Amino acid sequence: MVWLELALALLLLGSAGLAAWSLQERRRLRHRVDSAAAELQRLQAAFGHFAPGAVVDRIAARGRPSEADRREVTVLFADLVGFTALGEALTPEALVAILNDYFGRMSRVIEQHRGHVAKFIGDGLMALFGALEPNPWQANDAVHAALAMQRALTEYNSELAARRGPHLRAGIGIHRGPAVAGVLGSYTLMEFTVIGGTVNLASRVERLTRVHGQAVLITDAVREQLDPRFALIAMPPAVARGVADPVATWAVKGFDGDA
Amino acid sequence: MPALDAVEWETCLLEPVHNPAAERALRKALGVVPPGFTYFLDSAWGPAAAIAFDLGHLPLRHLSSKVAEMVALVVSQDNACRYCFNMTRGVLGILGFSDARIRRLEEDLRTAELDAAELAALQFARRVSRAAPPVGLSDVAPLRALGWSNAAIAELAAVAAINVFYNRTATLPALPYQAADELFRRPTVRLFGPLVRRWMRPRRRRAPTPLAAEARVGPFAPFVTALEGLPVAPRLHTVIRACLHGSTLGPRATAMVFAVVARGIGCAVSEREATQLLLADGMPEHDIEPALAHLAAPSLGPLERAVAALARDSVWPQPASLQRHARTIRPLFTPQQFVDLIGVAALANALCRLSIAVDLAPPSA
Numbered sequence: 160m161v162w163l164e165l166a167l168a169l170l171l172l173g174s175a176g177l178a179a180w181s182l183q184e185r186r187r188l189r190h191r192v193d194s195a196a197a198e199l200q201r202l203q204a205a206f207g208h209f210a211p212g213a214v215v216d217r218i219a220a221r222g223r224p225s226e227a228d229r230r231e232v233t234v235l236f237a238d239l240v241g242f243t244a245l246g247e248a249l250t251p252e253a254l255v256a257i258l259n260d261y262f263g264r265m266s267r268v269i270e271q272h273r274g275h276v277a278k279f280i281g282d283g284l285m286a287l288f289g290a291l292e293p294n295p296w297q298a299n300d301a302v303h304a305a306l307a308m309q310r311a312l313t314e315y316n317s318e319l320a321a322r323r324g325p326h327l328r329a330g331i332g333i334h335r336g337p338a339v340a341g342v343l344g345s346y347t348l349m350e351f352t353v354i355g356g357t358v359n360l361a362s363r364v365e366r367l368t369r370v371h372g373q374a375v376l377i378t379d380a381v382r383e384q385l386d387p388r389f390a391l392i393a394m395p396p397a398v399a400r401g402v403a404d405p406v407a408t409w410a411v412k413g414f415d416g417d418a
Numbered sequence: 419m420p421a422l423d424a425v426e427w428e429t430c431l432l433e434p435v436h437n438p439a440a441e442r443a444l445r446k447a448l449g450v451v452p453p454g455f456t457y458f459l460d461s462a463w464g465p466a467a468a469i470a471f472d473l474g475h476l477p478l479r480h481l482s483s484k485v486a487e488m489v490a491l492v493v494s495q496d497n498a499c500r501y502c503f504n505m506t507r508g509v510l511g512i513l514g515f516s517d518a519r520i521r522r523l524e525e526d527l528r529t530a531e532l533d534a535a536e537l538a539a540l541q542f543a544r545r546v547s548r549a550a551p552p553v554g555l556s557d558v559a560p561l562r563a564l565g566w567s568n569a570a571i572a573e574l575a576a577v578a579a580i581n582v583f584y585n586r587t588a589t590l591p592a593l594p595y596q597a598a599d600e601l602f603r604r605p606t607v608r609l610f611g612p613l614v615r616r617w618m619r620p621r622r623r624r625a626p627t628p629l630a631a632e633a634r635v636g637p638f639a640p641f642v643t644a645l646e647g648l649p650v651a652p653r654l655h656t657v658i659r660a661c662l663h664g665s666t667l668g669p670r671a672t673a674m675v676f677a678v679v680a681r682g683i684g685c686a687v688s689e690r691e692a693t694q695l696l697l698a699d700g701m702p703e704h705d706i707e708p709a710l711a712h713l714a715a716p717s718l719g720p721l722e723r724a725v726a727a728l729a730r731d732s733v734w735p736q737p738a739s740l741q742r743h744a745r746t747i748r749p750l751f752t753p754q755q756f757v758d759l760i761g762v763a764a765l766a767n768a769l770c771r772l773s774i775a776v777d778l779a780p781p782s783a
Contacts (some may be wrong), residue, residue: 230551271739292550292734295681299712386712416714 199380227341232290232353233301233333233381234361235274237265237308238283240328240369246282249325257319258282261327264311272304273297277352283365290340290353298335298384302411305331305375330409331366333377361398364408370397382409388416425498426738431591431745432457432757440465448472453639454584454593455764461757463657467765470653470660471580474509477649478577479627480570485536486577487513489543491523493581496544496738501588502581504598524723535564541675542571543578547585549683550734552774553607568779569647575775576650579768585763586732591757592741627652637662638691641769645778654769661765662695665758669699671722672762674709675729679766682733687777690771732763 239245239261246254265284266276273296274288286304289297308331316326336357342349364376371394384390390412396405437459444451447469458464461618469475478486487510494502510520519531529602532540538560545557553575560572626647632640633655642658645651665672673695680688689710696706701717709715713726731740748756 293552293684295684295711296713296730384711386714387708388714389711 202276206418227339229337230290230293230340230353231297231336232287232338232340232357233307233335234338234353234358235269235286235288235301235331235333236283236362236365237286237305237331238331238365240330242282242327245325245327253324257324257327261312261315264315265308268307268311268396269304269376272300272307274300274304278350285358285362287353290338290351298333298381299386301333301335302375302381302385302389303378303414305333305411306414329374330365330368331375332361332363332368333381334361334364335384336360359401360399360406363402364406366398367394367397367406367408371408371410375411376408377411379407379409386414386416389414425500427500427595428592428738428741428745430457430594431741431748432593435459438507444468448475452506453597454588457591457593458587458761460665460754460755461761462666463660463753464757464761466660466664467657470656471583472578473580476577476580476628476653478573479648480567481539481572481577483537484513485574487515488532488536489524489541489574490581491520491578492540492544493547493578493586493712495524496547497582497585497589497735499585499589500595500737501593501598502585504595508598535561535566538564538566539574543574543581546575546771546775547577547582549771549774552684552771553778555778558778567781569781570780571779572645572776573648573650575772575779576648576654579772579775580650582771583764583768584722586735586767587760589735589737590732590740590744590760590763629655637695638688638689638769640691640755641773641776644773644780647781656770657765661762665762666752666754667721667725667758667762670696670718671703671725673699674718674722674726675759675762676766676769677706677710678713678726679733679763680770681756682730683767683770683774685770685773687773688766721750726770728759729766730764732767 194272210349227296242258249257262276262279262284269276269286272288273294274286275291277285277287277290286301288294288301288304294300308329312329319325319327334357336355337351338355338357340351342351343354344350360378364378368374368376373394376394377385385391391409392412394408394410396407401408434456435458440459441451443465444455452468452472454735455465455468458468472484474492481544487506490506491503491510494506497617509519511517515523522531542553542557542561545553558571561574566574586770627649629643629646629651633639633652636659638658639655642651642655645654662669662672673692676690677689677696693706697703701709705715705717709726710719713730714723718726720745728740728743728747731743744760
């Protein structure tokens with residue numbers, strides 16, 4: 160009888176221990192699921208800065224989405240003039256530090272003007288306006304951003320000069336038109352971006368800043384949508400690589416009003 | 419979906435107001451003065467809007483109260499409105515949703531034990547709220563395939579739009595979201611929650627709701643008549659009329675908010691209605707297009723330009739950035755005007771989204 164009671168007590172004790180262990184495991188599992196879900200939400204939120212919310216949802220649900228659409232976007236290219244030669248005179252650490260600082264400042268300015276940086280290309284960047292939401296004010300936003308980027312660069316140059324750093328000069332080209340927007344890349348590296356002639360021409364216009372010796376150039380397509388309070392100077396049409404006809408551009412000299 | 423605890427949120431731009439007459443009206447209609455409404459009691463039309471749009475008392479003809487509450491959660495989450503999100507979580511808890519179920523709704527609709535109709539409804543509501551781009555026929559198709567009528571789709575769009583209204587009224591002035599957490603942690607609320615559960619659920623109304631003749635004419639009447647038969651239609655008329663008559667911003671600034679939001683979202687009907695209001699106020703016709711294209715025109719004063727710029731930022735807001743913008747321009751306005759600006763921008767965002775959705779599925783068709 161004593162043995163039976165002892166066995167029963169041991170069984171009860173064992174069951175209680177098993178229940179406690181099971182409860183603890185469930186709590187641990189719940190905690191891990193919660194952490195994973197929170198991490199996923201953070202990743203989705205972070206990715207949401209670079210792609211429309213609907214695209215982020217589709218990627219989360221089904222992996223890379225295959226659909227793409229055509230939308231009206233304004234594309235801004237910015238490139239540092241003569242930075243390759245400048246880079247050879249700096250240590251790799253100094254070069255990377257200056258470039259990252261520059262990119263950080265420019266990205267903040269672009270975001271403040273409702274654009275987003277789609278990619279960094281060497282010492283250049285491509286920013287999009289109207290790619291995430293159908294923004295009817297995208298031309299004004301992009302040109303305001305370009306002027307603010309020039310102001311931010313002037314400020315950064317003052318800081319660099321104070322610590323005997325190099326002087327940076329940026330050329331900015333802006334064009335507007337239809338482009339195909341979608342998620343491109345492989346499963347290991349994908350990005351939400353736009354492709355098409357609009358993007359190519361914006362890149363060419365940025366190269367023309369060197370030809371015309373101007374900091375910010377825009378095309379006729381941008382000018383047509385622009386607030387008349389922007390001060391513009393017509394540039395002579397110039398040949399751009401890969402473009403059949405000479406490209407007419409306008410130099411942006413300032414804005415007479417509240418941005 | 420944004421992780422809301424990571425969403426930046428400024429300190430509140432408004433102070434609670436004591437207005438005995440408005441509080442009495444709210445108590446009479448809703449039973450309580452909801453905490454968020456205390457910031458808007460100075461507005462001549464705020465309490466009327468709060469009563470007409472209160473989702474706990476809005477009769478529904480087609481939608482279940484369960485779907486309506488889930489719409490509130492996903493829309494407030496999508497709009498990154500920390501205040502409304504916390505409020506809705508609390509309400510869902512009182513309505514009997516377990517914490518685990520609410521968490522699954524927040525994390526991923528696909529794993530939230532929803533039937534096909536509920537999932538389609540929540541996805542549609544989210545698209546109405548986002549409006550980037552505005553909803554199209556391809557968004558309506560899954561609901562139609564599941565047997566939803568145009569009237570049911572329109573009611574769903576209206577509930578999503580009303581939540582957009584609340585999200586903007588809470589996000590623009592950065593209402594303190596912590597207050598919502600505290601409210602639902604109160605022992606009394608936890609104790610009596612199950613008792614008020616039944617009272618909180620909106621009533622179902624099977625018969626069509628008649629629309630008065632006066633609701634068929636005047637500004638934005640096409641919106642109201644498009645929803646004819648739904649209980650929300652006369653309430654929408656009440657809010658629009660109260661806003662246009664009661665806004666202390668003045669007719670031009672009020673109409674500018676509607677016009678700018680309509681331009682941003684791409685709602686031609688709303689832009690046409692708002693343009694009529696601008697013309698009626700004497701704004702030169704040749705000034706209207708520049709005003710909408712560049713948010714500036716000779717006939718717009720500093721207050722109207724500030725209003726237009728904030729309206730533009732309210733369309734797809736980043737909460738903290740919108741709140742900082744609102745704080746910057748607040749000194750230009752009287753406290754009453756500032757509260758009205760928040761309300762008008764919220765209403766414009768709701769109406770433009772609703773108008774596009776209802777155009778796709780007119781209930782009377």
